[in-house]
Amino acid sequence: MPDIKVLNPHAKRGGFKHAIFDFDGTISLVRAGWQDVMNPYFIDVLAATPNPGSKKSITDCVRDFVDYNTGKQTIYQCIELAGEVKKRGGHPLEPIEYKETYHALLLERIDHRLEGLRSKTLSLADCVVPGSFELLGAMRDRGVMCYLASGTDEKYVLHEAALVGVTDYFDGGIYGAQDDYKNFSKKMVIENIIKENDLHGDELIGFGDGYVEIENVKEAGGFAVGVASDETGEGRLDEWKYRRLEKAGADIIIPHFLETEELIKYLFEE
Numbered sequence: 682m683p684d685i686k687v688l689n690p691h692a693k694r695g696g697f698k699h700a701i702f703d704f705d706g707t708i709s710l711v712r713a714g715w716q717d718v719m720n721p722y723f724i725d726v727l728a729a730t731p732n733p734g735s736k737k738s739i740t741d742c743v744r745d746f747v748d749y750n751t752g753k754q755t756i757y758q759c760i761e762l763a764g765e766v767k768k769r770g771g772h773p774l775e776p777i778e779y780k781e782t783y784h785a786l787l788l789e790r791i792d793h794r795l796e797g798l799r800s801k802t803l804s805l806a807d808c809v810v811p812g813s814f815e816l817l818g819a820m821r822d823r824g825v826m827c828y829l830a831s832g833t834d835e836k837y838v839l840h841e842a843a844l845v846g847v848t849d850y851f852d853g854g855i856y857g858a859q860d861d862y863k864n865f866s867k868k869m870v871i872e873n874i875i876k877e878n879d880l881h882g883d884e885l886i887g888f889g890d891g892y893v894e895i896e897n898v899k900e901a902g903g904f905a906v907g908v909a910s911d912e913t914g915e916g917r918l919d920e921w922k923y924r925r926l927e928k929a930g931a932d933i934i935i936p937h938f939l940e941t942e943e944l945i946k947y948l949f950e951e
């Protein structure tokens with residue numbers, strides 16, 4: 682299993698009935714490069730405050746809180762930003778306003794991908810983590826109910842899932858962030874899935890490239906697959922994600938789903 686790193690060989694496998702997937706970076710690459718939009722924007726906001734501090738201190742600060750909140754809804758990064766503006770003597774905007782500006786900048790950046798998918802000049806395979814369709818198909822073949830849970834606004838998740846052609850795999854539903862952000866979290870989605878289906882933890886498997894979903898799945902007693910995708914579509918292992926996923930408690934870590942057969946054999950102990 683050259684590309685499957687087993688960190689917890691004793692984790693219980695084989696009996697999975699429900700699978701929760703993160704979307705961005707785990708299945709979809711439509712939003713790849715979002716950090717290169719958020720970080721410079723946030724750095725500019727902090728640089729414009731009365732007491733910004735050094736360029737390096739702002740850059741480090743933004744990188745830290747953006748990383749820390751990755752996987753939660755975007756609004757949490759914007760709430761942190763507003764707090765940092767205040768600390769530097771500025772008058773912050775409402776977090777939702779930072780979120781709207783960020784999102785407009787992001788859409789500009791990814792528009793060529795959305796347009797390419799709409800006009801079919803871009804292939805679906807170029808916009809998903811390599812092997813995604815094969816893995817989702819294999820899970821479906823084994824009767825595993827799949828759910829998509831994302832920190833991106835639900836309307837965008839629904840739209841982008843349809844664009845990259847994965848909607849039909851998620852019989853369990855597609856869940857994204859709500860405007861009423863306090864009443865949504867991946868943790869709640871996972872807890873609801875477990876409650877509604879009377880699941881035992883070891884029937885649950887989760888796939889994600891961020892620590893939030895890995896932690897949530899482990900807390901629920903499930904098996905966590907860390908996806909350290911480098912988001913270029915070439916399927917290299919992202920070292921930074923690897924270290925975070927390891928720390929979060931992933932049971933195995935993979936860079937992509939291309940070795941679908943080996944992965945499925947391992948997961949289902951076939």
Ligand SMILES: [Mg+2]
Nearest residue numbers: 703705706890
């Ligand atoms: Mg992700």
